[in-house]
Amino acid sequence: MFNRVRVRLTLLTVGIFLSLYIISSVAVYTIVRQVVLRGVDAQLVLVLNQLRTNRSGTVMPNLAQGIHVVINNPPEVRSNVPSALQGHLGTLIANHPTRRRWSTMWTTSAGTQFRIIYWPLPETPRNARIAPRYILVLENVTREFGVLQRLGRVFLFVAAGGVIVATLGGFFLAERALRPIRRAWQRQLEFVADASHELRTPLAVIQSNLEIVLDHSEQSVIDNLEWINNAHGESRRLSKLVSDLLTLARSDTVATPIVKQRVSLDGLLRHVVDLFEPIASARGLTLGYAGVGDLAVEGDGGRLHQLFVILVDNACKYTPTQGSIQLTVDSGRNTATVHVANSGEGIPEDELERVFERFYRADKARTHGTEDDADGGTGLGLAIAKWIVEAHEGKISITSRPGEGTAVHVQLPLDSTSA
Numbered sequence: 001m002f003n004r005v006r007v008r009l010t011l012l013t014v015g016i017f018l019s020l021y022i023i024s025s026v027a028v029y030t031i032v033r034q035v036v037l038r039g040v041d042a043q044l045v046l047v048l049n050q051l052r053t054n055r056s057g058t059v060m061p062n063l064a065q066g067i068h069v070v071i072n073n074p075p076e077v078r079s080n081v082p083s084a085l086q087g088h089l090g091t092l093i094a095n096h097p098t099r100r101r102w103s104t105m106w107t108t109s110a111g112t113q114f115r116i117i118y119w120p121l122p123e124t125p126r127n128a129r130i131a132p133r134y135i136l137v138l139e140n141v142t143r144e145f146g147v148l149q150r151l152g153r154v155f156l157f158v159a160a161g162g163v164i165v166a167t168l169g170g171f172f173l174a175e176r177a178l179r180p181i182r183r184a185w186q187r188q189l190e191f192v193a194d195a196s197h198e199l200r201t202p203l204a205v206i207q208s209n210l211e212i213v214l215d216h217s218e219q220s221v222i223d224n225l226e227w228i229n230n231a232h233g234e235s236r237r238l239s240k241l242v243s244d245l246l247t248l249a250r251s252d253t254v255a256t257p258i259v260k261q262r263v264s265l266d267g268l269l270r271h272v273v274d275l276f277e278p279i280a281s282a283r284g285l286t287l288g289y290a291g292v293g294d295l296a297v298e299g300d301g302g303r304l305h306q307l308f309v310i311l312v313d314n315a316c317k318y319t320p321t322q323g324s325i326q327l328t329v330d331s332g333r334n335t336a337t338v339h340v341a342n343s344g345e346g347i348p349e350d351e352l353e354r355v356f357e358r359f360y361r362a363d364k365a366r367t368h369g370t371e372d373d374a375d376g377g378t379g380l381g382l383a384i385a386k387w388i389v390e391a392h393e394g395k396i397s398i399t400s401r402p403g404e405g406t407a408v409h410v411q412l413p414l415d416s417t418s419a
Helices: 002-052 083-094 142-215 225-251 265-282 301-317 349-354 381-391
Strands: 067-073 076-079 103-109 112-120 134-140 261-264 286-289 296-299 324-331 335-342 395-401 405-413
Touching (some): 142 225, 265 324, 296 301, 301 381, 301 405
Antiparallel strands (some): 261 296
16 A cells, blocks of 8 residues: 555656656746847848848848848849758748748758848839849858757756656655654554454453353342452443543544633642542552642643543552652743652663553553452553643653652643743
C-alpha cells in the first residue's frame, strides 16, 4: 500500500515539476525569441526607412554585414543579393499573397535563414500581369536562430536531467512524508492488536467464571458468589478499558472538544486528594498535599479532574506499603506546575520515553496491582493523561530513578486573572 502511494507521490512531484518547467521554459524561450526578432526587425526597418527617403529608390545605403537589399523599380533593379538567392526571392514574392502591402516573412535558401521586410512601392500598378515594384530588406539570421536552437536544446537537456532529479527527489521526499503516516499506521495496528488482547483477557475470565456458575446451577447464589464476584470484577475492568479506548479514539479526532474556563487548581487537587485518602490509608500509604491558595488555571474542569485522578491513582497502585505520595505546586509567571511524586520502585531510564505509549507498562514499576483489584491498570492512563495535557496546551514529563521513586510534572497555563 505505502509503495503504491510513494510511487504516486513521486509521479505527482515529477508531473508538477515538468508542468512548471515547461511553462517557464516556453515563456523564457518566447521572450528571448521576441527580443532577438525585435532587434533584427529594428535594424531592417532602419534600412528600409533610409531607402524610402529616396523616392526614386535608386540610392543604395551603406549596409551592415549580413543585410541585403533588393530594389525592384523597373526599369531599374538594384540588389546586393547573391545571384543564387535572387531567383528564390523572385519566386517567393510572386507567390506572396499580400504583395500589395508591406509585410514580414521568413525564408530559407541553401540552409541559410533570412528575415525579410517587404515594402511595395507606391507606383506599383494594380495589374497583376505587370511585374510588381517593391523593396526587399533581408538579413541573414542563421546565427540568431542557431542561438535559439542551442537555447532550446539546453532546455531539453535540463528537462531530462530535471526529470531524473525530480524522480529521485520526489521518491526521497515521498518516503520522508510517508514516515509519520507509516508510524501512525503501525501504531494503529499495534493499538488494535493490543486492544484485542486486552479485551480478550477479561472476556475470557468472565466467560470461564460464568461457565462454572452454569455448571453449578443447582447451587445457590451464595455458593457461587466467588465466581460471580470474579466475573463482576472483570466486567468492571472491561468497562473501564472500553471507556479508556473510547477516550483515546476520540482524542485522535475532533469529537471531544475541550471547554476551557477558570478552574481553581487548589480546589481541584484537594478534591482528588480527598477521593484517594481512604484508598491510600487502606494500602498503608501517606498522601500529602500542601495548598496553593487562590491559584486558577484555564482548562476543562472535568478533563483536568480525570488527569489528576489518573496520576494519583497510578501513584497509589505503584507505591509499596508504608510509602508516600506528595502533591506540590509551583507557580510561574504564566504557568502552574503540579508535581505528583511517590516513593515507589521507580522506572528504568530506558523505559521513561515509552511510558506515555498506549498499553505500555514498565516491567518492574507496573506489577503491584492486586488480583482482586478490578482497576489494576489498562496501560492507557498515561496516554490519556498526555492527551489531556496537550489539549490544554501544557506539558507533561516524568522523572524517575529505580529505587528512589517517580515524579510526574504537569505544566498548565494559568488563567489570565491569576497570571
